[in-house]
Amino acid sequence: MVSKAGEETQGAVAQATALGVVIQLPSPLDATLREWRRRYGGQAAAAIAPHITLVSGSTTDWDSAVRHVRKVAAHMPVFRVGIRGTGTFRPISPVVFMNVIEGAQACGRLHDALVDGPLRHELSYGYHPHLTIAHEVEDSIMDLAQEELSGESMTFPVDSIGLFGTDSAGAWSLREELELGGPTS
Incomplete structure (x- = not known):
């Protein structure tokens, strides 16, 4: 229960809210990656903007949580990501991704x-920065994506991170774009 003052009363259980922090890709790279996601993962995959998940x-x-994400962003320097x-x-897990080579340590x-x-939360697996191309599709399509994109590469600066939550319809939506502000490394 919550009182009029907004304080939780005894016995109340706080409701969890979905939250994600990601690196979004700049234009025109996002359009290229969205097309690859559509080609190998279908329309549902293309509807999700290409990103590198930092935490979900x-x-x-x-x-x-928002104050914490803002503080982390303010202390992190701008860096470059190279995907190859x-x-x-x-x-x-049935996932094919593009490798984050440059900037993996910063991620x-x-x-x-x-x-x-x-x-803070428990991870089933260690953190591995990547950009998902195909997820939970037929093996033949994942094989094709892995082979056809094996020679692709791109680089871009990371000067902000996106804070996402779910909207009233339950869809992920950008709540805040946070500029990185630490001293350049």
């Missing part, structure tokens, strides 16, 4: 800082 989970204290070639999580530092605080 839920929180029972949205305001505290493909990889897969098969047979453990890891961001991830570690984000989960050190109110976003």
